[in-house]
Amino acid sequence: MYPSVELQNIVKNSPFSPGCYIYRDKHGTVLYVGKAKIIRKRIKSYFDGFERQETKIQRMVKQISTIEFVTTDSELEALLLETNLIKKYRPKYNSRMKDDKNYIWLKIDTRSDFPTFRVVREVDSRSAEYIGPFPNTLPVKRILSGLRRIYPYRTCNRKIVQNSDGSISSSDAKPCLYYYLGLCQAPCAGMIQKKDYRTNISRIKSYFLSDKETLKQELESEMKKAASEHNFELAAELRDKSRDLDILSQRIRVRDNTDENEYRKTREQKLNLAMQELTSKLDVFDIQVKKGFKIECFDISNIQGKYAVASMVVFIDAKADKGKYRKFRIQTKDTPDDFAMMKEALSRRFKKQSSKDDSFSRMPDLLIVDGGKGQLSTAFNLLQELGISIPVIGLAKRMEEIFIPVDKDGELTFLKRTLKAGSEGKFLIQRIRDESHRFAITYHRSLRAKGQLASNLDMLPGIGAITKKNLLRAFGSIEGIKKASESDLLQIIKHKKRLQTLRDFLNSKK
Known part of the structure; x- marks a missing residue:
């Protein structure tokens, strides 16, 4: 239920980023301040799920005239900013006033x-x-x-x-x-x-x-080793240490007197500084930083070539534009070959530059491949083949070292650049790398889970390809099918005897 078409359009065009949202009534009075990991998903739940909301929330939603958004670099920054905004506005529908004990x-x-x-x-x-x-x-x-x-x-x-x-x-x-x-x-x-x-x-x-990235990588390596040796107590301890590092590593720019206006101003200054610091290291290119500067970063994720995927994340003016993220399922390789996979992903991306999809139709001002010299060579050679002139750099897995390809008399060499630890430029590179990795691994895990489910269902007599596909689409996992009601399952399987056979099979898979 949307009080107006205008408000529906605001929600439709709201950001996919973490941050805060401010509901105001027709007089401009703040009704509610909230935070979210993904702003659009959170605010849509108020309107699309209106009938399921409690009476108090329904009253508030009916009064909303406009929504203001403040995007942040992390959910933790959103939490701190939300605290300050509630103190500033004391909205009627924020029943729990925040205090300094949040950080x-x-x-x-x-x-x-x-x-x-x-x-x-x-x-x-x-x-x-x-x-x-x-x-x-x-x-x-x-x-x-x-x-x-x-x-x-x-x-x-x-x-x-x-x-x-x-x-x-x-x-x-x-x-x-x-x-x-x-x-x-x-x-x-x-x-x-x-x-x-x-x-x-x-x-x-x-x-x-x-920078804590090196220590984090060491902890994760030790955690995987402990788990493979069935030392689960040590693995859990190392996991907790890694999570602590995640929390401490996030850049927080919110102080106890920072409001939405001050935050926007400070963030914009920091992002501009980050772009200046990054591009100053790329002095071999003639890069002009202008409004709307677009960075695309590609990463590959697979296990021994299986369920191989590539991610494309997009940053505009040093800010993540999640609505323009794209993912590719690798089609030409099913054996370990990150170089060939990178080439396929980039080839498919640049073949779509005449697409109506503005994520593809607008070329990047800077292209980043998450990987070392091998992946970077692949990207550089492909751009040469396609006749595309775009600055391209590689980002090493450790220490965020930047590699720049240089063609010297037909021989490809590489320059290495590093950004100062703790600088805004380095923090920007870290965020881009983390986003490309997160987006790739999330898609990879999704495909792997579906593949494992499909493999289990293949063992069951009487379940055809179409039924299997419908079960995957509807419930997503073995646990999802187990928890589904009989009436929901009968919408797909139709026959009670076959359904009982499926349930018996799933119950045996413990």
């Missing part, structure tokens, strides 16, 4: 000769250093706990000062239990000097502020 900071008391780390919820001292914000406490504490085993630091409230002659004065000079556990180097007892202690603190700070 935390890591406080380092720089006044002390031997600083400590504190997890706090307010920035209340100009003499201290703060890292954050972070969306919740647990990941930060777990990361600190792990780092403390590598770089010991104190957690006590003792007053410890290093004197001008190098001696140390302490309110309690007896080492505590943490010294004997290897978690503190006992500055209180003069066991470590100020310079060495502060080196540990600096390394922990650097960890929170710099």
